[in-house]
Amino acid sequence: MKTNEIRIFCPATIANVSCGFDVLGLALDSVGDEMVVRKTTEKGIKITKLTGQDLPTETLQNVAGVAGLALLAESDHVGGFEIEIYKKIKAGSGIGSSAASSTGAVWAMNQLLGSPFTNLELVKFAMEGERLASGVAHADNVAPALLGGFTLVRSYQPLDIVKIPTPPELYATVIHPQIEVRTSDSRRILKTSISLEDGIKQWGNVGGLIAGLFTNDYDLIGRSLVDHIIEPIRSILIPGFDKVKEEALGAGALGCGISGSGPSIFALSKGKKTALVVAEAMRKVYEKIGVDYDVHVSKINTQGIKILEN
Template sequence: MKKVTAFAPATVANVSCGFDILGFAIDELGDKVSIMSNDSGRLEVKSISGDGGKLPMEADKNTCSVAIQAMLSHLGSDQGFDIVLEKGLPLGSGMGSSAASAAAALVAANELLGAPYSKEELVPFAMEAEKIACGAGHADNVAPSLMGGFVLIRDYYPLDLVKLPVPAGLHCTLLHPHLELKTSDSRSVLRKEISLKDSTVQSGNIAGLISGLFLGDFQLISRSLRDVIAEPSRALLIPGFYELREEIRSIGALGSGISGSGPTIFVLAPDKEIAIMAGKAAEDVFEKIGLEVDVYISEVNNKGAYLLEDQI
């Protein structure tokens, strides 16, 4: 029997002004999924590690199996698979945990099926898994986890994905304070309506951020990392958020924001040295308020999900 293992990276969704339409991938941090074909015609989640026993083993509730089933249904296949998930991402972290599991599962299963789909074509199947995980099939985590780099979701109907350039030297610091924040709670505090003024400001910022990526203009990126729609409400759920923002401005970072629905905070920096300084500043801020924080320093991952091994 052939076994395939794939890795899919953590992601930052929204990227401040790109609410629900922009995300990027992180290096090294992520989930692994091993897939083996079986003769049962069923998808069976055999084991999950690294989740503290919190994730469901049922095939109709687990993001790995839900994503694979969506792909099999599209193919008209009744192939069965055994699934082993190794979580490298904390749950409810705002780092695209459910998306990474689905993306890794799809890349591995796609390989066993003879690679009928490109990674971009796998995105809709991963979106089906996101519906199970967080109630909505957004692509701003699953698309960059599969495809790598920065990905813009220009439209959902039909799905229109645009991979954006990554300026040389751009680094990200991920700061994960030790508190769990459910996506449902983060969405519940959002305003139901926004003003024309806020819509205009947000549109200018997302246009500026994308232009800055194309131009390699770090100062334009910095000026554009401002969210006037989701962040003002969500930041209140994350202790130390504004204190950290003030600290990272003083060390030359480009800007910061909430990663996905939080509580993880991302910082973009023009080089690795400043990214490391941002991590140290975060440790100081969170120590003062009595919260432990995990710090991850990474370049933007342009590779996305990939195969780790292909064994017979």
């Protein structure tokens, strides 16, 4: 690795994980963006290359640029950075496209500066990219992208993030119907208050999911992957959602829900074999409806961002 340049892989992520709106997320292993970040003597951040998606390269309109500027503002670095972004995660897919760019930029910059910032500080910088993308500086995608595995945002003020263990046989299947659901739009339709009854059900499931992850209790994980608050509203934006969920569970998935703000739908399974069967069951639904789709089957990525050889 050159001392002034680094090439990285930044993983896609599943946020919310059914019951944990804005506080739970996990990182995927088989899909993510690649980025090249280099130190320059010129001040500021420049996006010098962006392939794979039609996204702005102007620094203040790109999530990587905004997150990078947040880090630079707190840094002693007198120069700046150039960023190349090779997008493999489709924008608006619901698997953390903006989070990958935001997190990858600040993680790589921190590496090139000799790691002066903590992971918690890097999450805060990356959250500024999320603010640009969705209007809300949430951490449920950026935290697992950075730390790997499952993460819990215990608190936003002050920011408190906990990494949760990942059971070794847990696999994710994600199907992305080729429609775009903007995070900002899908947040706008949400209610701002919930009933006490729904709240009790929801935090019971969050606690159950965390307990299941710690104890490798796959059945408990499955019973806890239920969303009483967000999914009933957001699912109406996703064609075929109810049928995809029904078929995924019928094929052996532990649980199934909306990935982030959608339109991607995720399922968690015990073992790769089941995850592949679930993928086939999901595929058949969209084949029948006539909607184009992408499918990813992935182990949970427990490392997070990693350095690639040039």
